[in-house]
Amino acid sequence: MSEALPSPAEITPQPLPESAWLDLRQNAPRNSKTQNAPAWVEALTLLPGEATEGGGTSKSIFRIRVAQPSSDYHVLFFRLFFDDKQNQQPELIAWDESGTHILRSGALGVGMNLPSSDSVLIPMTGASAIDIEVPGDGKTIRAAYLDWMTTSEVAHPVNAEHRDVIPEPFSSAPALHAPPEDVENFGTVTATLAPDPIRIDGETRENAVFQFPIEAQPLTALLTFEIANPAIDAAPEIFVNGQDIGPVSLTLPELADPGYRGEMEPLTTQMRFHYTGWLRAQKILPATALKVGPNDLVIANGVGSGSSAIRATQIQLKYIWDKSDYLLRTSR
Known part of the structure; x- marks a missing residue:
């Protein structure tokens, strides 16, 4: 029937x-x-x-x-x-x-x-x-x-920061927000270094320079920011207290994204690509590079990488927490 x-x-x-x-x-x-x-x-x-x-x-x-x-x-x-x-x-x-x-x-x-x-x-x-x-x-x-x-219901954790996550084509990383004040969560302190955009240029040596104090030596640290128009094969370098820490890692969308823009230079056979949008960049900063007191941090584009801009620059410092999960290994 x-x-x-x-x-x-x-x-x-x-x-x-x-x-x-x-x-x-x-x-x-x-x-x-x-x-x-x-x-x-x-x-x-x-x-x-x-x-x-x-x-x-x-x-x-x-x-x-x-x-x-x-x-x-x-x-x-x-x-x-x-x-x-x-x-x-x-x-x-x-x-x-x-x-x-x-x-x-x-x-x-x-x-x-x-x-x-x-x-x-x-x-x-x-x-x-x-x-x-x-x-x-x-x-x-x-x-x-x-x-x-299309629309669907989205569940958010009650005790986590609310994020407006809109699934964009080709990319899944939500926009990065810089907290206006230092935030402590599970033994990790998040501090904003600069919320506003800063231009960096490898040709003119226009770098982003920060100084921040540390009251106690952390176990490790994580630098995070968003970057516009990066060269995808030559990410910015990080320097902490004069020490070269190396390039950041970029969270790249799939290559079908129309945001990739190719560039060809004279006497070269390899096309280089910049991403004409905002990407998330991160770098682990070893604890040995940091010190109690003022610390200097520089974000620099390499020569030949062109101009970029960074924003929502922030650092996380991880400390011992009473419920931290770690192992103590004995030597053999």
Whole structure:
């Protein structure tokens, strides 16, 4: 007895909507190619910039018209790739058919004059167009990656720091937050060295320099920060009290991530890659390199690694805790 309802075998699953990669570089016509996009991307237009009194261009607008592929999808993941120049930071604006703002992202990027990318979740119920608004001629905008999101319930530990973990395509590391004050947990002290972005450059020897005090000798220490535009084959070097500790480890997303940007230099046959987004970087600092009292720490890009920026720089110091798990090995 099915009461005229279709049997499970007769229900065909709907295909998932494809993601969209939109090349927004303003190439010369002879170098341009026709782009392919899913049917839910209806149109892409570069609107004329508004002229100022001085005759310059105040802003440019890329308008993307989209349609929900089905009623099951209400949130759009939008990742914008751009050159993060000061006073030319882009903003995303979602509109409905009546011309009403549904969302304004605010300025994206931090103005460090580096290739970068930022992601925004856009509620698309009623929305029909997304504008990329940027000061200038729009040539700082490189590309956009769009994908529809599904929702599910997420459980959080009650006694752990709440983290807004949004699974992004190609990457699983959540954004790193720097605590405003020192935090102690299970014998480990976390201290912020600098929350704001700092530029580092191997060519100009522009390094990030920190000094922090230690009241008691730790068992070990962990340095953590986020880095934008790193050379993936030449991570920054760490120096503690004049001692070279070695390069940091980068948490890399899969190579399909559009954030990887290749570079070729004259007289070389090997393409090098930078990641035009923020990655997590970590380095274990041996206890022997630290001392009670003031300590000096330097984060430096190597020569040939180009420019990067770091942020949310913090250090964890591990001490003996009454419930620490450790072994005492006897010599033979």
